[in-house]
Amino acid sequence: MDITCKFTSSVEEYEGTKLIGFCQWRQCVDESNLPIEAFSKATTRPEVKDVARSVTGFFSVLTPIDDGWCIAADYINSYPIYYVSTTGPIHLTDSQEHAIQELSNTEFDTVSTAEYRTASYVTGPQTLLKGVSQSQAGEIIHLSPSGIDKERYFNFEYGNQHDRTFEHVHRNWEICISRLIEYANGRPIWVPLSAGFDSRYIVTALAEMGYPNLNSFSWSSRPQQDEHLTAERVARSLGVEHHHWEPSHEDWRRIYRSSGREELDNQLWLSSVPVLREWGAVRELANQGTVPENSVIVPGHSGDMIAGSHLSDVALSPPVSEREVIDEILRIHYRYNAIDQTQEEHIRERIRDVIQFGGGPLTQALEAVERFDWRERQAKWITAATKTHGQTGLDWWLPFWDAECVDFWLDTSFKQRSGRRFQRKAVQDKYRSVADNPVGHFAATSLTGRIKNIGRESRIEPLLRKMYNYATSILESPKQSVQTPEEIYENLEYRFGMIPRDTFLQAYNGDADHRAYRARLLLGDIDVGDITHPIDRVDQ
Numbered sequence: 001m002d003i004t005c006k007f008t009s010s011v012e013e014y015e016g017t018k019l020i021g022f023c024q025w026r027q028c029v030d031e032s033n034l035p036i037e038a039f040s041k042a043t044t045r046p047e048v049k050d051v052a053r054s055v056t057g058f059f060s061v062l063t064p065i066d067d068g069w070c071i072a073a074d075y076i077n078s079y080p081i082y083y084v085s086t087t088g089p090i091h092l093t094d095s096q097e098h099a100i101q102e103l104s105n106t107e108f109d110t111v112s113t114a115e116y117r118t119a120s121y122v123t124g125p126q127t128l129l130k131g132v133s134q135s136q137a138g139e140i141i142h143l144s145p146s147g148i149d150k151e152r153y154f155n156f157e158y159g160n161q162h163d164r165t166f167e168h169v170h171r172n173w174e175i176c177i178s179r180l181i182e183y184a185n186g187r188p189i190w191v192p193l194s195a196g197f198d199s200r201y202i203v204t205a206l207a208e209m210g211y212p213n214l215n216s217f218s219w220s221s222r223p224q225q226d227e228h229l230t231a232e233r234v235a236r237s238l239g240v241e242h243h244h245w246e247p248s249h250e251d252w253r254r255i256y257r258s259s260g261r262e263e264l265d266n267q268l269w270l271s272s273v274p275v276l277r278e279w280g281a282v283r284e285l286a287n288q289g290t291v292p293e294n295s296v297i298v299p300g301h302s303g304d305m306i307a308g309s310h311l312s313d314v315a316l317s318p319p320v321s322e323r324e325v326i327d328e329i330l331r332i333h334y335r336y337n338a339i340d341q342t343q344e345e346h347i348r349e350r351i352r353d354v355i356q357f358g359g360g361p362l363t364q365a366l367e368a369v370e371r372f373d374w375r376e377r378q379a380k381w382i383t384a385a386t387k388t389h390g391q392t393g394l395d396w397w398l399p400f401w402d403a404e405c406v407d408f409w410l411d412t413s414f415k416q417r418s419g420r421r422f423q424r425k426a427v428q429d430k431y432r433s434v435a436d437n438p439v440g441h442f443a444a445t446s447l448t449g450r451i452k453n454i455g456r457e458s459r460i461e462p463l464l465r466k467m468y469n470y471a472t473s474i475l476e477s478p479k480q481s482v483q484t485p486e487e488i489y490e491n492l493e494y495r496f497g498m499i500p501r502d503t504f505l506q507a508y509n510g511d512a513d514h515r516a517y518r519a520r521l522l523l524g525d526i527d528v529g530d531i532t533h534p535i536d537r538v539d540q
Helices: 035-041 045-054 096-102 110-119 166-184 198-208 226-237 249-256 259-268 277-287 309-313 322-333 341-355 362-392 403-410 414-434 447-453 461-475 485-495 501-507 514-522
Strands: 003-006 011-014 017-025 055-065 068-073 082-084 090-093 132-134 139-144 147-152 189-192 214-219 241-245
Touching: 011 035, 017 035, 035 045, 035 055, 045 055, 045 068, 045 139, 045 147, 055 403, 082 096, 090 096, 096 132, 096 259, 110 341, 110 514, 166 198, 166 403, 166 414, 189 198, 189 277, 198 214, 198 226, 198 414, 214 226, 214 277, 226 241, 241 277, 249 259, 249 277, 259 362, 277 362, 309 362, 309 414, 322 341, 322 362, 341 362, 485 501, 501 514
Parallel strands: 003 090, 189 214, 214 241
Antiparallel strands: 011 017, 017 055, 055 068, 068 139, 082 090, 082 132, 139 147
């Protein structure tokens, strides 16, 4: 099969093999043989698969084999490869803009646009545009004269169900944090620090290991916000310098109307709604000279999900049918902008392709729900925040998506993963052993924050969590908000300043979340005058 390539990212090449990003051996007996060399020596798809299983990192690889080419994507598809089928060669690129340019005509996929509006991302290999497909997390794509074939070398499957101790957890995390330290190689590390457990562990581990250039930062649009205050106290308890950015309405209006935001959307919009919060904070801190240009941004994505936190949000009883699992995924992930029945049926088909579940025991059903969460929401939306840092010229690393960490938790007993109770206790154990005057739980000042803390680490926590989730789903549902449109607009202005007040009131449809309106803006459903979005550059 003939291909053409056009990559915009930095590419390492070795004997025809192209590597974007960085990967290293999980366990290597021959350190003289680099992963890119092993990929280049693979002559068949099974051999490429074996190499992909043996490495970790954040990468995409394109390598020639005997009967064509193979693409290998890491566990979260950190550097998506887009492929465009035309009458000639298949065009491969890491740039959405270049992919669009290769199309002879641009036509939006109606199912994809429906997904985009209601979930903030497009599932499967599809994008918003017909003819433009993308690589997927944990996948090998085989391009040969007989066509395009795909196979997974990783698929978020439960493993051996070991019971763990704190020592097991800390040993695993030490491996993953050590890889981060090796990669950063003395460069400044900046951790987006929240009041939660994942970023807290990263800062704690780096402080314990004595990393010499460690900083944390947070942001909030409202002074004295619970998370910011807790993050600041955690950093202080570990001796880490903490920085805070508090944007005003005008700051977000300025940022949203900047060429940087426009460029970001143009680079990322075809598969998911680009994430602005972390990007905006890092951009401003970098522009102020606070974050040096050689820094490595290290968020806590998605330590909670990997350790089982989302299992508590699932409401299923055994035995479970395929339809019940799909219904649950629709309830959890397809939350914004209503879709019609025909669109929903098409989306159900896409979900069915992802979950690979035809009905069965509760454990298999939960595995299917988590598989969808990993492959679609985590890989395409949550971890996509890291993709925004390339535009700022900064590097990044996600230690909780190290293959060693992911496989460890998939091999951990279901009882210990459920509700991530064991992982939280392990984080607290490590943090309390390292910190001076350790901070307790989230220093909540809001009523919902206080309720959320009740019963943590107690025997009745699973029940309280479900009660809390049920209550907040009613009180804070994005489709049935108790706020007035004017109050919702104020909240959106605090977040992103992305839509004028009168325009918002005309476009208001009951949704209270900014993602509902960002998706509609990107698809051109809402006219905001002189604010440019990617769809304005696409010929239809």
